[in-house]
Amino acid sequence: MTSRSNDLPSGKQDEEPKEYRGSCLCGLFTYKLTSDPLLSTICYCLNCRKWTGSAFTAGLAFPLSSLRPSEESKAYIRQFIDTSQSGNELQRTFCGECGSSVYTEVPWADVVSVARGGLEEGEKLPAPSTEYWCCRKEEWVDVKEIGESFQRND
């Protein structure tokens, strides 16, 4: 059954605020982001690899102010203060129940880098356009159509 009234043009639809939602593996840690991503990245640095347990981390950077962990999630949020090579602090955030890597807050840059795998509808999110720490990239990794590549990101 279709209703014609649903097909009426509505100029307001495009103006709804964007929202992106995500969660950890067990589902107890959920969050949303209330603006569009600023950048889609891959990082091969050793800390990102340890954090995710993978050969690289794929992340989407959003303005830090757009991050909204759900009220129910607050009991499960765990943070580890990581320090970059240049001495800047990053807050690696994971679920205290299942251990999933969820996002990294980067207060000095005013962004949060959200682990791509936790976001809903990943196939609709922008493909990575920037890669960092290529000097740590393993030979077999072949990510196509990256816009900008950096050997390091100190």
Ligand SMILES: [Zn+2]
């Ligand atoms: Zn969890």
Ligand SMILES: [Zn+2]
């Ligand atoms: Zn990294």
